[in-house]
Amino acid sequence: TRVDKAGHKHFMSKEIAEQPTVVSETLAAYIANDAGGINLPGDGFDFTKVNRIVMASCGTAYYACLTAKYWFEQLAELPVEVDFASEFRYRTPPVTDGTAAIFVSQSGETADTLAALRYCAGRASAILSVTNVPESSIARESDLNLPIFAGAEIGVASTKAFTCQLTVLLLLALKAAHARGKMSDDTLRAKLAALRGLPAIMNQAMAIEDGVRGIAQRLAKSRDALFLGRGVMFPLALEGALKLKEISYIHAEAYASGELKHGPIALIDEAMPVVVMAPKDALFDKTVSNMQEVMARGGKVILVTDAAGAEEASEGVWHTIILPDIDNEIAPILYALPVQYLAYHTAVAKGTDVDQPRNLAKSVTVE
């Protein structure tokens, strides 16, 4: 089937805009009914049979895994190890019975991820994968493949595949939590109801685009940028830095907010924009205090938060991006939007080749 830009200037812009729709389709494929069932394909998977999860992936898919680690650990009380597939495959990690190995890959063909999967075959209790291509090698070689329903993704920088991967991984973590007796029927039902509301909230959140376009005009003049976040916002900060460097060629790094004082604070001056990802959750005050350390040294803060967070902490910041309120667990999926828009509009402002950034490939099938 031919895929066109549907009136958008770039595939990336079209794919960002499609997210409420494809996330909604992904939810519909997995959520059985309002009573709270989560349907997995085939015979599903019994999370009471494992006591550990290992995950290995590359690029944006790796950051989806890193986010899922917080979910599996906090909701299902399952320890999770996450690694780059290229590291995992060569460090002979002990993978034993009782381990579920989960591989996330948009294409399902990334060479390192496939090699990591093959290493786990015969060692782990089960091989699960989350892919956008059901016929792919990674999907075919898994015991259970979980499709993401993102549709064809053309832009080299992944956007809608990332939010759909997160959606499936959150559903999987909820399933695991419930199966392992860590979450009641009522809580699961409430969390699924909240998740069903996500596409509408994403739609609403797209109102930030105009503001972000303005911020991007200024970000485009920077040589470097720093992204900070805590908890589930840390992987989102990493994804934000990756997106920005991939398509705008601005050097960007991400740090866990608490690590600021152990290095990156030395880089802060008036020329350094710092994107702070901080919804008003339990870690908000901690992150805000890191943000204030940045501002005290002249750093220009772009605060990404919700209305309550903005009310409390936006004084003195360079720019604030305000997202609708959302459940803490679901927040990482919503907070993908501002980092995608920031990278996209900064790249457009710089005039780079957004859909085909230099030196990058959509799918890396050779080592």
Ligand code: G6P
């Ligand atoms: C390449 C792409 C990224 C992608 C990564 C992993 O680097 O440019 O967008 O995240 O590969 O690809 P996969 O298909 O395994 O998700």
